[in-house]
Amino acid sequence: MNLPDFFEQDRLAVDSALDRLLPAETTEPVSIHTAMRYSVFAGGKRIRPILCLEAARIFEPDARPDTSPAMHAACAIEFIHTYSLIHDDLPALDNDDLRRGKPTCHKQFGEATAILAGDGLLTLAFQIIGESSTSAERTLAILQEVSSAAGTVNGMVGGQVADLESEGKRVEPQTLEYIHRSKTAALIRASVSTGAISAGAGIADVARLRKFGETIGWAFQVTDDILDVEESSAALGKTAGKDIAQKKATYPGVFGVAQSHEIAAKLANDAITQLDSFGERASRLRALAEFLVQRRA
């Protein structure tokens, strides 16, 4: 999966900021900083930070990505996303050996280092939020958005727990919705809302963008479920059909592939409707939303 070319400038700016905000590989203890960097630079497409920068751009259209007031929030969320992948891949959880075609963190560095590298990234995320260039009030609002999205109550960790507990079981549609909204949509919602907050958006605009982010995040995860069924491992860069093999709760599993396509399209449409009042200022965010559900990998 590659993002449209016009997001390349964002991606480069994000990678550069991630590099700057992570401790150097030569900083003691070397082993953990090497592991943290390995996983952060293992080929992520930076969807969340780009959503964050693009949401900020609605309110600060002239801000260059590399000097965006949203950059700390964007990188913090990428660190949280990375930590969640490291911990999800552990033997006690999804037990994955490969991630984006490379050995997972625990395969490369051992389980102890992987657990602690995840802990270190989560902690660093909150540290760099505290060092944001925005006002103290905006920074606290960002802290609230990110910590609740990453937490156990309707947040990422809660979604991961429900996901693990649903394996091998017949799940109800509302459980499936809970899992996808908590595990994936919540952090994508925070990516968008924190970008807006960083750039000084008002309460009503933040609420609209929160709804956009939540809904496009949900559509993104439904699309992910569909691709796991429809595409080859080669196209995905990870093992296709893994959801079925692990008996995960998925949209195709509960609704079938055809209806899942309809659900993803409807969610994406609902999401994009939230951007109407922003007109042309949201055109890049709109393009990104369309890409996220039309991608084939």
Next chain:
Amino acid sequence: MNLPDFFEQDRLAVDSALDRLLPAETTEPVSIHTAMRYSVFAGGKRIRPILCLEAARIFEPDARPDTSPAMHAACAIEFIHTYSLIHDDLPALDNDDLRRGKPTCHKQFGEATAILAGDGLLTLAFQIIGESSTSAERTLAILQEVSSAAGTVNGMVGGQVADLESEGKRVEPQTLEYIHRSKTAALIRASVSTGAISAGAGIADVARLRKFGETIGWAFQVTDDILDVEESSAALGKTAGKDIAQKKATYPGVFGVAQSHEIAAKLANDAITQLDSFGERASRLRALAEFLVQRRA
């Protein structure tokens, strides 16, 4: 180990606040909230939150513990301490079955839940810091103190990595110092400094208390090492002699028991000297510091 009776009021207020700030056991996903509560209420003595409340009391002597402006910081640090114990006890790290006489989190709930309960507590810690009753500026200063103390660069996670890597090796005194200061002293330093910041202490006073906290935290860990050698398992409520069995880097291992006693006493004295300028206002904090190095369990 029991704290002197006159801290009982603090401890009760802390336990009550921890209970209020944790999601209920009935909140979905029930399994993780049950596990988080199990570990938080597994018998901790609340040393860190009490240090935090007592540091605040220097500047707000009339504040009742239950309405202390430092309570969110105090509880956040206890959540971080608890998460670190849950992850340290995992099979891939210290592989402990018992903690304070009870099954460790992963023995009770399984490894996946234990990993995620630790993640959930760390995330919740930063969420409740963001909901502190202090000003936005003070809250951001607290966020900075806590996140750096808990992190990988001279912080708790970094100390844990160095501790694991030193097992079975002959360590130099400076490595031993790095481990103890990072793994234990950093978070105790933050307990004291965030209490002071919450209550509006000025920069010079915060710096003095930071130094006090760092030094008493270091003395505390040296004392822990000594007790592991000198006391019985029954007295400690955990397996005595475990450091030697696991070939951990300890002060008695490097300096012998007698010299370790001298080091602990000198550190405690250095710490308490930092309190001189506060006079009688610091008498409770002084008593707590003396207790931490004179305890026999």
